[in-house]
Amino acid sequence: MSVRNSLYWRLLAWLLLPLLGLAALMLWQAYLGARDTADRAFDRLLEAASLAIAEQVKWQDNRLWLDLPPAALEMLATDAEERVFYALYATGDEFVTGNARLPALEGGGTALRFADVGWQDQTLRLGVREARLEDWDQQERFEVRVAHTREGREALAFSLFQGSLARVALLALLATGVLVLAIRFALAPLTRLRRAIRARDPRTLAPLELALPRELAELRETLNELLSRMRRVRANQERFIGDASHQLRTPLAGLSARAELALRQNDPDAWRDALQAMRTTSASAAHLAVQLLSLTRLNNPEATPELEPLDLTRVARRATRHALSACQRAGIDLGVETPESAVIVSGIDWQLEEALANLIDNARRYGSQGRDDPCVTVRVNASPPALEVEDNGPGIPAHLRLMVLRPFFRGQAPGEGSGLGLAIVDGIARSHGARLSLEEAYSGHGLRAIIRFPEAHA
Structure with a gap:
């Protein structure tokens, strides 16, 4: 039996396909969630690094001055060895100091902004903090821009996604196993019905007596109705065969009796009368046989x-x-x-x-x-x-x-x-x-x- 004609495989396929689609959707959501979690975690590091740098900005010799503490950038370093950049800009986008001239972010007015930017053929996660000096005689505004490459973020996201992938794969395996067992148990009554029909004597037309669920019980009752009609047809055939044999036996017995009686006679006139009676009887038997064949042919729908x-x-x-x-x-x-x-x-x-x-x-x-x-x-x-x-x-x-x-x-x-x-x-x-x-x-x-x-x- 081919897979296409198997009810078991059809049910399994139609139930597994939505399950696989749901698993794929869960994995996609898990991947997006892992990326979002990694971004939020590293954005907090960018926020802390920009705050640490902003606290070290001072006004000296009529200009902004930055004494960068080593810890401000070390907190951004991870095992992924991503590259870290920083820059200090005065009002008017004037570069003051830093290890890279980082681009600005649109949409000012907020103290802290984050965005993914393309810079010198690489993708950076850039954080921009707007601040001002807090001296009593100087309140110069400035921007601290801190950025790093995405290796650490992607490594963290992949690690989180691997955990989700293992959990989803385990759930999918458990669901598939439960589904296979459920289908097998659900089709067990159908298997019992098939075995009961196969084990029956082909000569019996007795009704099926088998406890089945409601849906298969309807099929059982339909089969029993078919068996009941077949019993009636067989009864009619047996009655017809009995009647036909009786009808044919009578003229044939008459022919035999006439022939036997004629053989005992020596009178030609008696022979002639017997032959005439035998001709009439044989004509009646032939007519009966033709009618029986006609009735049999009418009862055969395939012919x-x-x-x-x-x-x-x-x-x-x-x-x-x-x-x-x-x-x-x-x-x-x-x-x-x-x-x-x-x-x-x-x-x-x-x-x-x-x-x-x-x-x-x-x-x-x-x-x-x-x-x-x-x-x-x-x-x-x-x-x-x-x-x-x-x-x-x-x-x-x-x-x-x-x-x-x-x-x-x-x-x-x-x-x-x-x-x-x-x-x-x-x-x-x-x-x-x-x-x-x-x-x-x-x-x-x-x-x-x-x-x-x-x-x-x-």
């Missing part, structure tokens, strides 16, 4: 072709033409009524022809009973689109019209039918999104079988 536009008028005429000879031999008047224009629906032509063939065959077998002038009419309606087969026979009682749609249900009418014709027609209708209904004939005597198609398919 169903796509629906295509077709004309119901042409389907009705072809089905009527194919059934005409059988109806004429039975003395039944078979006719077809179609509109002048085409009636277009989405369907499968051979299935609809088979449905009409079964309806016409049922009308021929049962609709002609008890009538001196039996007739069967195939009709096509345009709005809504529908196929009708009407006979003038005894009809079917209203309380049996739904039951005769079940396979192998023959109702009360005698005959050699198998009870599959209307079930096949109903399956074909449902596969076309249509509905089969059995109603009383227009004349009040007989049955009218109608396949109504939805208007959207017209």
